[in-house]
Amino acid sequence: MTSSKEYAELEWPIDIAIALIWVAFGVNLIGTLIKRRQRHLYVAIWFYIATFVTVAVLHIFNSMALPVNMFKSYSAYAGVQDALVQWWYGHNAVAFFLTTPFLGLMYYFVPKAANRPVYSYRLSIIHFWSLIFIYIWAGPHHLLYSALPDWAQNLGVAFSIMLLAPSWGGMINGLLTLRGAWDKVRTSPVLKFMVVAITGYGMATFEGPLLSLKNVNAIAHFSDWIIAHVHVGALAWNGFMTFGIIYYLVPILFKTKLASTKLANFHFWIGTLGIILYALPMYVAGFVQAFMWKQFNPDGTLAYGNFLETVNEIMPMYWMRAIGGTLYIAGMLVLVYNVIMTIRQGSAVTDELVEAAPLTRVSKKRTASEGWHTWLERKPLKMTLYATVAILIGGLVQIVPSLMVDDYIPVISSVKPYSPLELEGRDIYIREGCVGCHSQMIRPFRSEVERYGEYSKAGEYVYDHPFLFGSKRTGPDLMRIGGKYNDNWHLNHFYDPQTTSSGSIMPSYKWLIENEHDRSETQDKMEVMVSLGVPYSPADIENAPETMAAQALKIELSLMNDPDFAKIYNADKKYAQENGEEFVEMRDREVVSIIAYLQRLGTDIKVKNADDLSINLND
């Protein structure tokens, strides 16, 4: 059960539950701010406000979908539009779930732990507003060289470049807060974790703009480079900041000292080593594989035409990554042990009574000598409103044209909706998470056209609810897999990928071959698709069961071409009949549906000769 949208895989009832919880959180957050007894909002609070507002907006708009039943829905957007909305969401989910709240945490815990004043108040104002305003524009850099219109891609690149300074503003304000406290960093594990966290943040946010340059992205996208990049962010910035906070907080909460500073230091070193052993091999793997993908022989053929050669080359890197990850997890276990020991030695905590006088009323307007921002800091609702405006602008400029402008996507007349069986097969593709390892997006590079076929056009995806571009090629692209292999090849490949592709690391999908496929809701699904704008006629929907049965039977018959398959299949059938067991005909099984889908993929404009393309495209 998955919607297949990255970081937003959950189906619609859970999406609604998340929205409700988020609203409850927001009410509590803003309500507390209104009742506060501290006149001005500290910078950490600004970041929490931005987090709340933006995640709410992102979550609601990206989760728009029409349900078929309780556990199945189709994204309201199709193809390129869906991709654009998804990556507006996906990029900013990172920004406003893993960056802004952690900057808020940094602004509280770093000065606390170091007992130093925050370096620069005005820097925090400038980098806060510029960060939240610019971040929201950067999403399209996940779709460079895709079928997304060039102007949207370039806008994403431009804002990604501009994002460097605002991100680094947070880093330098954190690191310079430690000015005069570097001697403490040497001894305190809390500060050590925090310093590496902030440094990791700086590295990842330098790499981000770099990766969004088109020529760098051409190498890094779909490869393990991106995996390395995000893990520097996740393991160093988010992980180490969290560890530092835990080591700082637990002893204070339980009025004791940390059980073992030695173990905390051990955790620090094993964790740092883990990050290095995880990230470095992924950088190497990304580089190596990307260059192998692009390598040509002088006669114009691909040097590594077999995708598996490029996978096998980087297998040692995957092992090193596993070791790095294990070290990191081991460090976390050390932390858990240390926390438990600390809590056990701590004393019972009695409530401390803290009192603060209620705020006296001051003018709503700016008082004399009060700066504009200082005034805003005592106006939580205004601040929330302004933050909302700041984060809405970028999204509006990028997304609204894609939904409004008619010729945003050039129409290709030969592209038709999926047949009912193909639609069902596509749902299996979604259910099994094929998109996690297989892209459906051929970029306009000679090396990709040579390997996979004609590059992807925006018009080919107009009936794709949701889009399935994918963002990592652990296996090859499947955009034009249709018609490449015969049906038996696919059947054998699902049963045991190594028999058809020796050395493949794809797992077996035996159950697809055994399971009966429940196609009772096909017509409902088609109805939903019609509501979303897919032109199925009433007759198409009414005749769906027959059309589906006919296409499935055709595939079953074509499978019989392989004598080995026919022999085993007939023997199974005979055995079932003799023993009175229920037998599911091949045409009723899941694998037939997914084969139908795969054989359709990319065939609407499939040509063997690139020159013929012009006759197919409508401009």
Added chain:
Amino acid sequence: MNKSALFRIIIFMILALVLFELVAGKEGTWAVQEYPLIWLILGVLFLCAYLLETSVKTLERVLYNTLSDEAKERYDAATIARKEQEFSGIKSTYAKMLGSKPIEDEGEIELDHNYDGIRELDNNLPPWWVYLFYASIVFGGVVYLAKYHVFDIAPDQAEEYLQEVAIAEKEIEEYKKTAKNLIDVNTVTLLTDASDLKAGQGIFQDNCIACHKADGGGGIGPNLTDRHWILGGGIKNVFNTISEGGRDGKGMVSWKADLSPSEMAQVASYVMSFQGTTPAEPKEAEGEIWEDPDAPKDVAPAAPETQVDSTAVTFND
């Protein structure tokens, strides 16, 4: 020997090595590999540099010892003063680019609020950061976008692709002019050398047995041991089928991206060697009996080739 002397020697040696490579190095090899004599020269140079550094140092020490106590003191003071001046330019530039108040004076810029014990300073924005921000706005927001969408001097991705292909086509053409022994469907001949057939067998086992079985008896794909061929028999047709692939969605895939032309010739020749053998479980014959039209004892008219039109466009209905 002190650190700075060591540093000077290392820099000197690296410089010497780079110069040698620049002057005597050729593409693809290192000069030191080509002329091992360079190692000797480098060794001598190192010795000279070392001797020079030590003798200067010794001289300095000797002269220092000849000084009176008072002079020694003056000399020491001057040395310390010089040390302090070292890198002063870099240090002051750094301080300027950071633009922060010295820690001693930070009380002057401490703001009057206090959040749970957290105090805030109001240091200036670091000038380097401000410049970085401006530069990124100029580059990203102005230059980059203008390049693509105002002046149209940068190609969009479709144009970029066409340029890439055009360059590659030219290069391939150049290569084919000079390259020898190129095998293609017109020049391929049946190979009979044991080594070629053995290589062909290896390729067959790696890539083909999933569909054709190890003994060529057929499974997903057709039986290769009988005289029937779907896409025509004979080395040329078999080579062509391997290279270009068969019928869409039914036949086999194209292998020209995976195998080199000579590998395809080897495996095609190996496939031809199946003719007339008896596999364990032969698949029933598919396609028509193929007669070689060029065969000397050609009496009967050759069966028409059932080759598919490789330029056909397939539509989905």
